Amino acid sequence: MNTLRHRSALLAAAGTALVLSLTACQSDGDSKSASSQASAAASSATAKSPDAQGAGTSAPTGSTGSTGSADSANSAGSKGSTGAGGSAGTAGSTGEQVTTSTPLCGARDVTVTAATQDGPPYTHIVLTAKNTSGHSCRLAGFPHVQFLESHKQDVPAVAKSKPATPVVLKAGAPAYALVKLSDGGVDEENEPVSAFSVTLEGDSTVIAVTAPGSEGIAVDPAKALTGYWTPELRGGADDF
Secondary structure, eight states, X not given: OHHHHHHHHHHHHHHHHHHHHHHHHHHHXXXXXXXXXXXXXXXXXXXXXXXXXXXXXXXXXHHHHHHHHHHHHTOHHHHHHHHGGGGGSEEOTTSOEEOTTSOBOOTTTEEEEEEEOSSSSOOEEEEEEEEOSSSOEEEOSOOEXXXXXXXXXXXXXXXXXXXXXXXXXXXXXXEEEEEEOOOOOTTSOOEEESEEEEXXXXXXXXXXXXXXXXXXXXXXXXXXXXXXXXXXXXTTTTOO
């Protein structure tokens, strides 16, 4: 009888120990599972977090913006302002660039000659000023012409013949000025001229010019006119 009770007590104790062991194992498994689930949830939350994603992309975006600012600072518009310095130079009527350093053509820089225009009666001559200086120079205004010793005033200039841009002569280049002598009438008070004087704008040196033709030219001082220096004779503006 005592033996039976002893066996029952042992069986009961063994059962209790087994239950406790199973409970502990189950608890430990649950704990590990919960820990794994929590870790996975935390990783998922970190991956899906808007703040985390924003932090990951903000650096490249900011870097691109910074580069854009640098490009803006060196934009073509900024570089274009340097080109504004070119406005100090103006293209002359010969295509040569005119600057404040371009000297005026003086008497020693050019050779002036005269030729008749059209046929008789010769009412006009053409003056040619050729740059023989070896450097560019600016031919300003019109030729100051005096035909006769008895008339010590310059021949009046025709305003409509003035060119729109300065006349700059490269070395060897010519410019022209049309000069009216008379109306060609038989009753005019014409006087024969075999030579006359020309002075240039900005230079008082007198240039002696030989009149064209073996007998010279006939000049009516009351009708005489001169045009401005131009790179070429132009129809209309030079018709006077």
